[in-house]
Amino acid sequence: MRRNGAFALVFNGIFALFMVAPLVVVIGVAFTPEGYLEFPPSGLSFRWFQAILDNPDFIEAAWISLELGVVSATLATAFAVPAALAIGRGRFAGREGMQALFLSPLTVPTVVLGIAFLRFLSLFDINGTFVGLVLCHAIIITPFILRLVLASVAGLDRSLEKAAISLGASDWTVFRRVTLPLILPGVVGGWVLAFITSFDELTVTVFIVNPSTTTLPVRLFSHITQTTDPLVASISTVVILFTVLLMVVLDRLYGLDRLLMGEGAR
């Protein structure tokens, strides 16, 4: 393995610091005993973590975000996997168009999407409902899964499936026993990215929630428009902790580099 030179080490160090600094500030602020955003904290206190428990609407919003993330990521995965298989291997007219369409939520400005969803959901009278949120989030996060699964599909040797067929496997068995296990890193990686994106989504969601379906980001956003107490910092810290735990578990199970970089990191 090549070692980094002094210049590269300094550069990478500064860059890592730059990326981590906001998180350090947020975590620091969360432990302040004071009633305002203070950094560095003048003492160590769990006061603002206790305050989370006194605000059940935040906990409820977190549950909604969690459910929304799981359901919409799963729905989007169920849609993106067959789409990626078709796009990645098919030779049919409109293949490129299909791919561009499914990836388009990445390029359309989210504010535009938010307004569009608002109008669209109103047409079906599901604006502000959980189902409406799931559908909108599924659309926004599909590109993340599609891209990762497409990368896995591109690395798939088609003769593996032919071999399975020649040995007597039906189409469904080929998918279940050969194709899916081989693209699984891409699928799981895509699901995780999609879940995080959904959990974190604010711009679109803010257009389409109502008080009974308020997600955690929306709740936090409306909280800081009214007051600026360290409660948002302590909640953020819990979310960071939760994310780190998730990443550790995933790394143990599949290897993070493999999940998030797709092929090549085997």
Added chain:
Amino acid sequence: MSFLDLRSLTKRFGDISAVEDFSLSVAKGEFVSLLGPSGCGKTTTLQMIAGFINPTSGSMILNGKNLAAIPARARGLGIVFQTYALFPHMTVAENVGFGLEMRKVPKAERKRRVAEALDLVHLSHLTDRHPQAMSGGQRQRVALGRALVIQPELLLLDEPLSNLDAKLRDEMRLELRRIHKEAGVTTLLVTHDQDEAMALSDRVAVMRQGRLEQVDTPFEAYEGPRSTFISGFLGKTNTLRGDLLETTESGSRFRREGLILDGPVAHHIPGPVEVCLRPERIDLVEADEALVSGIVSERIFLGNQWLFRVDTPLGELMICRRNRGRREAEPGETVHLSWKPEHLRILPVEVQG
């Protein structure tokens, strides 16, 4: 009645004809090679038999069954792919057992048959390995075991040795022969490697531009090529274009560059022909016995043999000599060449397609 009967098999992709009017009969237990340069349609033919490509027309009968009416997964053929196509997430035993699992063979019997198959390919000690942790030759054996364990009526091998290095290839060639002999399964091998085809097969089917040019035993195909293409593809050859002057009961006479040569009995109408002469059939002789003399332009040492290029009045001739540990002619030296008339092979002039 042949075991596998391919009749007028044709595959066209749009206007392009990949396989045209291909007919071949294979006897039970026979080992036949489809040999040809890349793009000759040999792999397309294999894929049609396997069921991955639908023929445009023609029929395929295996042991009395019409293959075209059976989907690929129900054909029950053993296939070894060029890349081996081993399932990377399964162990050797799981790979080999996959076909039996699909056939719902009970677990105990499955285990026994997997063990037998691994025994046949000499891999019993690696049952629980994953394919990534194996060498090319070992993967090859797993692929063979997986294809054979389902007791296929027909074994299809798609360039199985092309991903191995030269030494291993020679070794696996012998292994393939042994396994074929022990399993006794009718086998169709697709290859572009003439040595492989000749070493392994009972018969060689040479393909060119989607058509079958000749089917013969390796010896007959080598000695009696039906075209200059086959002569050049199966081993090395010198091809000389000239005029057939006359044919008689006892031989023929051929003229090139003003020189007249005796040839074997030929059944061609006098006129332009091509004559093939194998490099190993040319002898170096004394000046007074020579049919033609020339100057060595290049000499290549191959270990067990020498290869010479000699400029002669007939044109450049390639000569192959066994290395006997003696001094051989050097570039610039004049050598005198001779051969027996029956070693000339007179063939019609190739129409450029």
